[in-house]
Amino acid sequence: MIQNIDGNVPMPGAAYRNVREGACTQKTARGAARGATPGSLALAPVAVCMVLLGVATLWAQLQAPPAPWRGAGPTPCVGSDGGMYKCPPAPQTIAVRAGHLFDSKNGTMLTKQVVVLQGDKIIDVGPEAQVKIPAGAQVIDLSQATVLPGLIDAHTHMFDTRKPNGATENAMLIAVSNVQADLRAGFTTARDMSTHGNGYGDIAIRDAINQGRIDGPRYQVSTLGIVWGAKPANPAAPDNPLASTVVRSVEDARAAVREQVSHGADWIKLFPTGGYSFTPTGQVKYELTYPMPVLQALIDEAHRLGKKTGCHVYGGEGERNAILAGCDTIEHAFDLDQEQANMMVAKNLFYDPTLQRYTEPYIDDNDSKNTGGKYRISSIFEKAVAMAVKTKGLKIMVGSGVDGATFAHGTQALEFEMFVKHAGMSPARAMQSGTMVNAEALGWQDRIGSIDKGKYADLVAVSGNPLADITELQRVKFVMKGGKIIKNELAAQIDP
Numbered sequence: 001m002i003q004n005i006d007g008n009v010p011m012p013g014a015a016y017r018n019v020r021e022g023a024c025t026q027k028t029a030r031g032a033a034r035g036a037t038p039g040s041l042a043l044a045p046v047a048v049c050m051v052l053l054g055v056a057t058l059w060a061q062l063q064a065p066p067a068p069w070r071g072a073g074p075t076p077c078v079g080s081d082g083g084m085y086k087c088p089p090a091p092q093t094i095a096v097r098a099g100h101l102f103d104s105k106n107g108t109m110l111t112k113q114v115v116v117l118q119g120d121k122i123i124d125v126g127p128e129a130q131v132k133i134p135a136g137a138q139v140i141d142l143s144q145a146t147v148l149p150g151l152i153d154a155h156t157h158m159f160d161t162r163k164p165n166g167a168t169e170n171a172m173l174i175a176v177s178n179v180q181a182d183l184r185a186g187f188t189t190a191r192d193m194s195t196h197g198n199g200y201g202d203i204a205i206r207d208a209i210n211q212g213r214i215d216g217p218r219y220q221v222s223t224l225g226i227v228w229g230a231k232p233a234n235p236a237a238p239d240n241p242l243a244s245t246v247v248r249s250v251e252d253a254r255a256a257v258r259e260q261v262s263h264g265a266d267w268i269k270l271f272p273t274g275g276y277s278f279t280p281t282g283q284v285k286y287e288l289t290y291p292m293p294v295l296q297a298l299i300d301e302a303h304r305l306g307k308k309t310g311c312h313v314y315g316g317e318g319e320r321n322a323i324l325a326g327c328d329t330i331e332h333a334f335d336l337d338q339e340q341a342n343m344m345v346a347k348n349l350f351y352d353p354t355l356q357r358y359t360e361p362y363i364d365d366n367d368s369k370n371t372g373g374k375y376r377i378s379s380i381f382e383k384a385v386a387m388a389v390k391t392k393g394l395k396i397m398v399g400s401g402v403d404g405a406t407f408a409h410g411t412q413a414l415e416f417e418m419f420v421k422h423a424g425m426s427p428a429r430a431m432q433s434g435t436m437v438n439a440e441a442l443g444w445q446d447r448i449g450s451i452d453k454g455k456y457a458d459l460v461a462v463s464g465n466p467l468a469d470i471t472e473l474q475r476v477k478f479v480m481k482g483g484k485i486i487k488n489e490l491a492a493q494i495d496p
Contacts, residue, residue, distance in 0.1 A: 088212055091119030093137040096459065098147035104435040104450045107428035109467055117457035120482035125451055142461050142478065145490050149451050150188025150458030150481060152438035153412050154352050155331065155399025158205060162197035171198050175205055179216035181410035184487050186460040186476035189448050190217040193310060194225035194269045199242040203264045215486060220266035220442055222310065226256045226298060227271050228289035250297040257301040268302040268309045273318030278375045284335060286316030296325045329441060332358060334377055336384040345393040350441045353385045355418040357401030385423045397441055398434035413473040420470045427470045457483040461490055
């Protein structure tokens with residue numbers, strides 16, 4: 001059996017307790033010590049707790065600096081830790097001249113548009129003959145480019161899979177590098193789908209970005225994830241507290257959801273299926289994990305707390321259970337059939353295939369090795385995604401599954417090309433999936449996903465026309481997130 005071929009199912013583990021605003025208590029340290037296996041952490045449990053706590057609490061509420069300010073330079077801003085940092089610049093008025101602008105609501109390309117923004121929000125947009133550029137505004141000339149809303153990746157893993165002796169400091173630095181690569185590639189928003197054995201570190205990264213301490217996409221995160229424990233707990237081999245929470249009953253399931261939400265999870269990542277294998281006749285067998293009552297309890301508890309769920313499924317009974325139970329986004333689903341697709345439409349569920357991630361050559365290599373070259377999952381998967389594209393009303397997301405293992409951060413625009421060239425999706429619809437559809441799935445359609453008045457000033461630009469060549473999205477030349485220019489290889493800036 002090919003188990004966990006994407007690295008999406010980390011080693012089972014209980015929730016990493018009490019690493020949030022406040023202090024690392026002795027109880028927390030003792031609990032982490034009991035949960036750690038020899039050699040599993042390069043740092044002592046207390047150090048791990050303090051590192052994560054220090055990052056997570058650093059950006060809570062800003063404090064006023066001492067008055068009068070007697071330190072170096074202008075009066076700075078102050079973090080909750082008491083540390084000083086340079087305050088962000090005052091909001092600016094900026095006008096962007098767009099030679100072409102993709103209207104993600106209608107899937108059409110507009111010409112000669114002007115976008116006016118104040119601070120981090122768009123205050124006007126329309127044809128250049130109708131939009132007045134305010135006096136004194138900085139003008140960014142993208143008249144030779146195509147401007148699009150900031151792209152959204154609905155399935156990332158900012159943390160690389162943690163190795164047995166991996167250090168927290170290294171893991172955090174790599175995660176920061178990964179999120180910055182994603183942003184520079186044009187992904188101004190993302191949903192992170194579990195930390196791969198790195199505890200609640202994604203919350204610290206999310207909050208640091210939100211407070212402007214580091215650059216990165218605007219994130220929703222799912223923290224540890226929750227997995228099924230088919231065997232009773234073994235006190236001699238405790239669950240890893242930094243990896244996915246293990247549940248063994250309905251009561252465990254509800255408690256695990258509450259625990260992760262209490263730490264700040266935006267989503268709950270679930271794993272209704274495990275690996276897959278082929279029979280000698282080519283039939284695919286999928287490993288079932290949670291019993292249906294447990295899965296239903298997980299989803300119901302998340303919904304009760306106002307959170308959504310994303311279900312990692314490959315196929316079989318676990319895939320069907322996830323749809324029946326109302327999991328908000330169905331991830332992967334190699335053998336999705338028409339009946340299931342129709343059921344998803346009826347239940348208003350979203351489909352996030354991660355097509356590029358599961359048609360990588362190494363997957364064919366593994367299947368060939370395990371079946372003597374007779375069978376492969378990738379052709380089954382491509383057929384399922386093509387069927388989904390043809391299903392009226394099915395909301396298909398762009399989620400890369402980028403994970404730092406076989407899919408490098410900053411390259412996830414490959415998913416758009418896969419949809420167009422291997423699933424029969426039009427370029428316009430693919431771009432809508434990576435903007436408006438994803439924004440709706442995140443519940444942020446009023447903030448992001450299109451270039452409209454009142455939304456965040458998240459803009460990207462490419463040299464050519466992605467409606468004619470979808471691979472243009474792999475060559476993003478300009479990135480603006482919330483009015484801040486992150487990357488500019490195109491535009492001439494005209495000072496007021």
